[in-house]
Amino acid sequence: MWGKLLAGGEAQQCGWLTHKFGVFWQIIRRPWLDVQDKEPERANRVMQAMLKIETSGLKRAYDQR
Secondary structure, three states, X not given: OHHHHHOOOEEOOOOEEEOOXXXXXEOOOHHHHHHHHHOHHHHXXXXXXXXXXXXXXXXXXXXXX
């Protein structure tokens, strides 16, 4: 699936790609879909942990000269 969607497009980070027509797609592994269906509370905690951005590290990187 990844290869067909990527044809003529561009790969991005975290499983994202841009299709040749400019449509964004994110490809995730099937086990994550199964977990979300069976245990939504646990899946939500995992997703929140994955999305958390450590802002202090970003600020340090920005402040470096």
